Amino acid sequence: MKKYFSRDKWKYSFYCLTHPADGFYEIRHRDRGSVPIALFYVVFYALCYSWNRLGASFIVNDTNPRSVDAVSELFGVLLLFLLLCIGNWSITCLMSGEGRLKDIAIIIGYSLLPMILTLIPATVISQIVAQNEEAFYYIIVFLGTAYSMLLMLIGIMTIHNYTLLKTLITVFLTIVAMLIIIFCAMMIFSLVSQVIGFFESVYTELLFR
Amino acid sequence: MMSNLKSKLQKTVLLTLTAIMLLTSVCVADDVPYVTYNYDYWKNIVYTPAAYIPDGKIEGTSILDEEGNSIGAFKSPADVYLASDENIYIVDSGNHRIVVLSGEDYSYVAVIDGFTNENGEWETFTEPQGICRSDDPNGNIYIADSGNNRVVILDDNYELVHIIQNPEQGDNVLEDGFIFAPQKVIVDYAERLYVISKNTEEGIMIFNTDHQFEAFYGQIPVVVTTWQRIWYHLSTREQKDRQTLRISTEYNGLDVDPNGFIYASYLDENGLQAVMRLNPKGNDVIKKGVNQNIGGDIDILETNSYSGKSTAVDVVYRDNGIYSFLDSKRGRIFTYDHEGNLLYIFGGLGAQEGCFKSPVAIEQNTNGQIMVADLVQNVVLLFRATEYGALINTAVGLRFDGDEELAVPLWEEVLKLDANFELAYVGLGKSYLSAGENEKAMDYLEKGMSRQYYSIAYRRYRNEFLVENLEWMLTALVVLVVAGFAVTKYRNRKKYRDDSADTLE
Numbered sequence: 001m002k003k004y005f006s007r008d009k010w011k012y013s014f015y016c017l018t019h020p021a022d023g024f025y026e027i028r029h030r031d032r033g034s035v036p037i038a039l040f041y042v043v044f045y046a047l048c049y050s051w052n053r054l055g056a057s058f059i060v061n062d063t064n065p066r067s068v069d070a071v072s073e074l075f076g077v078l079l080l081f082l083l084l085c086i087g088n089w090s091i092t093c094l095m096s097g098e099g100r101l102k103d104i105a106i107i108i109g110y111s112l113l114p115m116i117l118t119l120i121p122a123t124v125i126s127q128i129v130a131q132n133e134e135a136f137y138y139i140i141v142f143l144g145t146a147y148s149m150l151l152m153l154i155g156i157m158t159i160h161n162y163t164l165l166k167t168l169i170t171v172f173l174t175i176v177a178m179l180i181i182i183f184c185a186m187m188i189f190s191l192v193s194q195v196i197g198f199f200e201s202v203y204t205e206l207l208f209r
Numbered sequence: 210m211m212s213n214l215k216s217k218l219q220k221t222v223l224l225t226l227t228a229i230m231l232l233t234s235v236c237v238a239d240d241v242p243y244v245t246y247n248y249d250y251w252k253n254i255v256y257t258p259a260a261y262i263p264d265g266k267i268e269g270t271s272i273l274d275e276e277g278n279s280i281g282a283f284k285s286p287a288d289v290y291l292a293s294d295e296n297i298y299i300v301d302s303g304n305h306r307i308v309v310l311s312g313e314d315y316s317y318v319a320v321i322d323g324f325t326n327e328n329g330e331w332e333t334f335t336e337p338q339g340i341c342r343s344d345d346p347n348g349n350i351y352i353a354d355s356g357n358n359r360v361v362i363l364d365d366n367y368e369l370v371h372i373i374q375n376p377e378q379g380d381n382v383l384e385d386g387f388i389f390a391p392q393k394v395i396v397d398y399a400e401r402l403y404v405i406s407k408n409t410e411e412g413i414m415i416f417n418t419d420h421q422f423e424a425f426y427g428q429i430p431v432v433v434t435t436w437q438r439i440w441y442h443l444s445t446r447e448q449k450d451r452q453t454l455r456i457s458t459e460y461n462g463l464d465v466d467p468n469g470f471i472y473a474s475y476l477d478e479n480g481l482q483a484v485m486r487l488n489p490k491g492n493d494v495i496k497k498g499v500n501q502n503i504g505g506d507i508d509i510l511e512t513n514s515y516s517g518k519s520t521a522v523d524v525v526y527r528d529n530g531i532y533s534f535l536d537s538k539r540g541r542i543f544t545y546d547h548e549g550n551l552l553y554i555f556g557g558l559g560a561q562e563g564c565f566k567s568p569v570a571i572e573q574n575t576n577g578q579i580m581v582a583d584l585v586q587n588v589v590l591l592f593r594a595t596e597y598g599a600l601i602n603t604a605v606g607l608r609f610d611g612d613e614e615l616a617v618p619l620w621e622e623v624l625k626l627d628a629n630f631e632l633a634y635v636g637l638g639k640s641y642l643s644a645g646e647n648e649k650a651m652d653y654l655e656k657g658m659s660r661q662y663y664s665i666a667y668r669r670y671r672n673e674f675l676v677e678n679l680e681w682m683l684t685a686l687v688v689l690v691v692a693g694f695a696v697t698k699y700r701n702r703k704k705y706r707d708d709s710a711d712t713l714e
């Protein structure tokens with residue numbers, strides 16, 4: 001446990017915020033990162049996201065509060081995270097990327113940190129803005145999101161030892177891979193349910209014989 | 210003893226039964242043969258009390274003329290019109306006549322089944338479709354005599370004034386072979402006549418006071434989506450030739466407000482708008498409200514035959530900016546205010562008393578009732594406002610006149626009957642706002658989903674809060690800064706002292 005959650009590891013995730021290239025390099029080559037901390041950030045991000053949807057002020061918030069469900073949003077974010085990791089890993093494996101699945105998970109988790117760090121103050125600030133002032137809120141949210149995206153890009157570039165162009169191509173292919181995974185999952189789901197249905201009907205036929 | 214007990218038991222049972230009956234009869238006060246609902250900010254269906262309930266019908270058979278004979282049942286009534294002389298004109302299309310009834314008690318006034326022409330011969334109508342009368346109570350009556358392709362203009366005594374037939378092709382506006390087939394007519398305060406002619410996609414025809422054709426008016430714009438454009442570019446010449454032309458749809462119902470704006474119902478392609486409000490230039494100036502939807506039902510994306518966009522067939526301008534349109538698809542009547550807020554929905558198709566089979570025309574009479582002509586049932590159905598509907602009508606009217614303060618008690622009553630009515634929350638919120646009760650106003654305006662006014666209330670509330678609390682907040686800030694400064698200084702000094710002590714050692 002100590003190995004994953006040491007004070008040094010926590011601090012290191014913040015070091016990556018300010019020194020992305022160096023930070024992510026050492027995650028790949030000196031094992032400075034921690035998957036559990038990355039997972040914690042993902043879960044925490046999901047909670048912040050739900051809280052923002054529910055708690056942001058009426059002025060900036062056009063969400064029907066009855067449609068917010070923190071648990072399903074948590075699972076949604078986790079699923080997306082999983083898809084992103086697997087998609088990226090399966091593509092970079094084929095494109096001579098150096099990163100391991102572990103590294104990919106860590107850099108994606110750590111890259112969410114700016115979004116977490118801006119969503120919380122943004123939600124608080126939304127409580128004290130009126131119309132025409134909501135730009136403050138949107139700027140904060142936008143900056144956080146943009147910085148997160150940038151970190152993710154630099155992270156993928158660093159751990160796989162790619163050029164920028166290759167990274168962008170990889171990102172595009174990752175999205176394609178994610179769609180393929182979703183497609184396969186749905187197909188398997190429907191096929192399995194059909195097979196189950198078949199055996200079920202055979203069973204009922206036998207039963208009523 | 211035994212019988213005593215028995216009678217007691219009977220009494221209790223009877224009492225309980227009566228109580229149950231009384232209670233249920235109270236509960237089902239709004240027992241109407243259709244569902245009444247509204248759409249909230251998030252376009253979800255919210256069930257509401259009935260705003261209008263069935264209130265009988267006008268049947269031809271029960272109308273007696275001067276001699277006490279029945280005028281006979283209506284046959285396919287096509288239009289119903291309330292004129293400025295407070296008489297009701299029913300276009301009894303299948304019987305080729307116009308039935309004039311008193312606006313108050315629907316008693317017989319006259320039956321117009323023809324007129325004497327210039328040559329002194331008697332002429333009749335053939336399947337008339339529309340009627341209107343000028344604002345002047347002694348003014349002319351305009352009858353769209355569709356079967357004879359003409360508009361017949363009669364005076365106060367039902368004597369012929371003029372016949373509009375084959376309108377002149379003045380400035381070559383009309384194509385050769387144009388067929389004049391008037392369906393609906395309406396006349397504004399300046400005696401300009403507006404005519405919807407069948408299969409005329411150029412818009413509404415205007416005739417001036419001399420009954421001369423002037424121009425087409427308010428053509429419905431053709432909307433071509435990006436997707437359709439892409440398809441068109443991708444298709445071959447042969448395919449293009451076989452595609453249907455994209456031409457404007459036609460209007461199918463008309464009304465005019467006191468300022469001369471024309472309300473015209475039509476079939477919108479997307480189901481987002483059912484009524485246009487045309488200014489004198491022929492441009493649509495209707496307001497669409499928060500949902501950007503004045504096309505009736507919003508929740509239309511199901512796949513059964515009963516789903517799909519509402520089919521507007523007629524529109525009526527009522528008072529204070531309120532207008533209603535009639536949907537023949539599901540037999541519903543949608544009522545909006547001048548800002549495009551959906552006020553209430555009522556009516557339905559069916560065989561029950563008070564339901565429609567094929568509604569075609571809508572009008573409001575002097576008693577505040579809504580009249581709907583039904584083509585298949587051959588009657589004119591009547592609806593009267595409930596307390597709920599009347600409250601909304603009055604409150605919206607006050608708002609339209611700018612007397613929002615007077616509307617406050619009415620909105621409170623509305624909320625007692627229907628706690629989901631967003632417009633009432635906005636009305637109350639605004640009044641609290643002007644009364645200076647900003648916190649309460651914020652609460653109401655948030656419930657009414659009015660961001661604009663909520664923001665104003667919030668800004669005032671924030672200012673008040675700052676004025677009251679700024680003093681101690683600033684003091685606390687100063688104290689904190691000074692304290693922090695002092696602590697750092699002390700620490701630094703201590704550290705320095707320790708360091709120097711270290712070096713000394």
